Amino acid sequence: MPSHSLPPSIPPPASRLVLIVADGLRADSLFTLSPFPLVPSSPAIPAPHLRQTAATRGAFGISHTRVPTESRPGHVALLGGMYEDPSAVTTGWTANPVNFDSVLNQSSAAFAFGSPDILPIFTRGEGGESEKIRTWMYDESEEDFTRDATALDVWVLDRLGELLRNATEDERLDAQLRGGKVVFFLHLLGLDTTGHSYRPHSKVRLPPFCSLASSPQGRNTCATCKSSTGLYIIANPKK
Template identity: 45%
Template sequence: MEPVFPPKNSPADRLVLFVADGLRADKIFENKMKRAPFLKEKAIQEGVWGVSHTRVPTESRPGHVAIIAGFYEDVSAVTKDILPMFSHGTSKEGKMEMFMYASDAEDFTTDGSVLDTWVFEKFDEFLDNASKNITLFDQLSQKKICIFFHLLGLDTNGHAHRPFSETYLNNINSVDEGISNVVKKLEKFFNNDRKTSYIFTADHGMSDRGSHGDGHPDNTQTPLIAWGAGISKPHKYDSGSDPEDGLTAKWDMTDKARIDVNQADIAPLMSTLIGVPYPMNSVGRIPLKYIGEDEEFKAKASLGNAKQILRQYLVKEKEKSQTEIFFKPFKKLLQWELKLKTIEELIAKEFYKKAELKSVELVLTCLDGLRYYQTYDWLFLRSIISTGSP
C-alpha cells in the first residue's frame, strides 16, 4: 500500500508524546486538576483537553499500539515490552535513540515515581549532550521527529498501592512537575521556535483494586491534553455538546470544552501535526477540534484520513472478492471514486468546510466497509445457517 501524507504545510517540526502508564482520567482531572497545575494551564488556557477512550484489553501494549499506530491489535501480544517494540520498526541506522532502565528497576515495593524521575533525568542528560555534540544536535534539530516519554511510575504505584493512595496521587504531581521541566528545557533548546507539539495521555487506566485489563470506565477512560504547534486554542464550554456522562461537571472542568477521542484517533492527529504519513493500518479519525490550523488545512487533512482508510478498505475488498465464490460487495462504497472526486473538486473550489464534512462522512463509511469485510465470514456463515435450518 502506498502511504498517504497529510497536508504538506505541517504546523510542527517535532512532537513530544508523554504516556503516563496507568493514569486514569478522573485522578488527574478531578478538583479542576489541582494535582497537575502545569498540565491544567495547558488544558484550560492553551490547548485542548478531553478523555481518550481505550478499548479492551486495557493493557500497555495494545494501548501504545493504538496511540502510535492507530489500530486495535488483537489480544495475543499484550505482555510484550513497549520500547523494544518501537525499535523493531525503525530499520534505518540512526533513526532512533532509546534509553531504558533494566527491568529489575521496576520494583513494586517502593515508590514507583523513581521510574519517572529516571526518565526525566536521562532526558536532561540527553539534552545537555545534544547542546555540546554537533551530531546529536543535528539529529534533534531535524524535522518530523518524535520524542516519546514512557512514564511507568503511576502504573507501578497503582498496582502496589492502589490509585487512591497518596503515593499514586503524589506521583501525578511529580509527573506534572517533570513535564513542566521538560517543556521549559526543550523550548529553550529550540529558542522558543513554537514548532513543537505536545501530547499528554495514558495507555490505560486503573481500577480501585489496582488492576486493569477489562472494560470498566476506570480502565478505559484516560486523559488527553494537547498543546503547542498546530493545536487549537481552548474551545468554549457548551453544556449542550458536553459528553453526557456528567464527568466534566463532577471534575469541575467546565471552564473549557472537553473534547473526547477514541485512543486510535491520536495516531492520525500526530501524523497531521508533523507531516508524516498516516500509519497504514490506522482506523483512527483525526480529531479535528484538536487542530488549530485553517479550514483548508483541515479539509485536506480529513481527505487524507479518508484516503488512508479507503486504501485499507480496497485491499480487504480485493481479498474477499478473490476468495468468495458468491461475493457480495459493500454497496455504500461502490462509487468510491466519485466520492473522492467530489471532495477534491470541493477543495479546488475552496469549499473547505463542505469538503471536510464530506471527508468525515467518507471516513465513517470506509470504517463501516472495513467492518463489513472483517465480519463478512461471520455474517454469511450466519445467513447460511439460518437459511439452512427448517
C-alpha cells in the same frame, strides 16, 4: 517496513513532536477537585500545570479503550493507529505477531525513553532493530510494584536532559535534534506501577502524581522541549 503514507496536503503544525505518555493517569484524578480524599492535607488540584494546560492552552479528550486495558495494546493504538492484534494473546501480550507501522518509524529520527516492556515494541521491523529509533530503558528490576515508583519518571527526565546537554557539544547530534520529523517519546510509568499495588486514591500514589507535573526538573525539561518548537502532548493510553 515499506512506507505507505500519503504526501501531506498541509504543512505540519510543528517540526518536532514531543510525546509524553503518563501511563496510568486517570481522568478523574486530573479533573476532579480533591481526588485524594483519604490523604489528609492533600492538594485540591495535585497537577495544576496539566489541568491549566488542558483547560486554557491545549486540546484534550478522554479515550475509550478496548480490552485488554494494559499498557502494551494502549501504546500500539496510540503510536500505531491500530488495535493490538488479537493473536498476540498467544504470546501473553509480550509480542505483536504482525509487523505494524508507527509514528516513530515514520520519523526522520526518534528518541525514546522509558520502560523495557514498551519501547521494544516499536523498534522491531522486518529488517530487525530499527536504526532510526534510539532507545534508553531502565532495567526491568526497577519496576518494583511494592514502593513509590516516582524514580522511574525521574530517570526518564534525566536521560532526556543528558541527551539535550550532549547536543551542545556534538554538532551532528544538535543538527539531528533540530531537524524535521523528529520525535521524542517519553514513557512515564510511575503512576501505573504504583497503582497496581495500591488504591487509586492512596497516599502512596500521590507523590508520583504530583511529581509528574510539579517537580522543578519536570518543568525545566518541558520548557526545553517547548523552546525547540516541538508539539507537546500528554496522553493516557488506558482507562
